[in-house]
Amino acid sequence: MKFIHNKKGYDLHLTGNPSQQVSPRETPEFVALVPDKIPFVKPRLKVKQGSRVQLGSVIFEDKRNPEFKFLSPGGGRVAEIVFGPRRVIQQVVVQLDRDEQHESFSSCTESQLDSMSRTSLVDAILKGGLWCLFREFPFGDIPRPEVQPPSIIVSLDSREPFQPDPAIYLADRVDLLAFGVKILRKLSDEVHVSLHQDNEAIAGQLKGVLTHRVSGPYPTGDAGVLLYRTKQHPHENKAWYISGQDLLLLAELIKTGKYPVERTVVLAGSLAHEKLHIRTRMGAPLKFISGETSQSPEHSRYIVGGIFRGYAAEKESFLDLYATSLTILPEGDKKELFGFARPGLKKPTRSRTFLSSLKTSPFEVDCGLHGEKRACINCGYCDDVCAVDILPQFALKSTLTGEVEESLAHGLLDCVNCGLCTFVCPSKIDICAILRQAKNEYYKEIS
Ligand code: SF4
Ligand code: SF4
Secondary structure (H helix, E strand, O other): OEEEEOOOOOOOOEOOOOOOOEEEOOOOOEEEEOHHHOOOOOEEEOOOOOOEEOEOOEEEEEOOEEEEEEEOOOOEEEEEEEEOHHHOEEEEEEEEOOOOOEOOOOOOOHHHHHHOOHHHHHHHHHHOOOHHHOEEOOOOEOOOOOOOOOOEEEEOOOOOOOOOOHHHHOOOOHHHHHHHHHHHHHHOOOEEEEEEOOOHHHHHHHOOOOOEEEEOOOOOOOHHHHHHHHOOOHHHHHOEEEEHHHHHHHHHHHHHOOOOOEEEEEEEOOOEOOOEEEEEEOOOEHHHHHOOEOOOHHHEEEEEOOOOOOEEEOOOOEOOOOOOEEEEEEOOOOOOOOHHHOOOOOOOOOOOOOHHHHOOOOEOOOOOOOOOOOOOOOOOHHHHHOOOOOOHHHHHHHHHOOOHHHHHHOOHHHOOOOOHHHHHOOOOOOHHHHHHHHHHHHHHHHO
């Protein structure tokens, strides 16, 4: 076991934390696949509106690599295919049957897994539609199956506010996780499984599985930060990663031969009707997860995937393939009279701009910028919080001036898109989004 302490980062303490209570939800009427939120994939539809599908039927494949299949999270009828601008497929919605039928895939026991070849295992994961749960550094694309990665990193927890607690999603499923790790060991010689030091409750049950204990503020626990702290050779930059919950899905598929869809999702944020963990299914509707909100929807924002890394979503949309959290916050679109002259007791600040820096209790945040965008003032706050030592302000400037090589030299490819630089920037520059876009464009150029 290795212990790694990460000094840089930032923990934002907010009101609206989820309780440890787990609420199972009834089956929703509709579920959906959201291709729009799967990076780099170019979907080719395999169904039409009105088609009958089973749980696990192919809904679309990736045009770049047709082996990558994306399966239906439910059995029933394709009720709607939503296209966006330039006919980008945004959602494929399935209305569930009362008596859902499901596809069957090959399964194996632990001893069969031991003697299984890598090729057969890869084939089983590809056909079972879960290869897309693997992502490859540094760009986050789905990796090519024939490549053996230098290592696979499993991150069991994240310090980002309002994410599922591993003690909850792993309850009674530790054996399944161990089975999942065994699968990964057939795919790569090096498998790293990390857990934050704060999660002592579940650590005792994970002996023999955990390889790293990490400590420090957000984004400690992130697979990219672990890679940055542990890598010794450039070839390790091509490691793969998968989240703890996704590894459970993978293990279940191989063990049972059935496409797994159970998700533990956190519903949180100051405007969430309830703040708790919810056992639901992949692709569930957001309004089904959220229940009622205490304010009218036009003044609340639905954030899928985390407040630093997620995105604002329509209330009528669905959980994407990777999402495990829904946060509801006030929009923050109301004008504040003489806001510039107020001491800011209720506004979080890392730069000690407001009197609130003296406060230790959690904040109720909204989504307002509370200021105008302006030029970089070289304050260095973004550098202070960057866990992978990028010097974001310099990477940003070289990116904006089109100096890609310089941006790469500053460590653009190490950026883990944690969003902290954007959060702390007093000039309100969305540094993270600019760097992410630069990284994606560079990837498209070289691939
Ligand atoms: S540059 Fe990337 S890793 Fe560093 S703080 Fe910004 S988003 Fe996070
Ligand atoms: S935090 Fe914003 S203003 Fe400060 S150095 Fe970074 S980019 Fe510039």
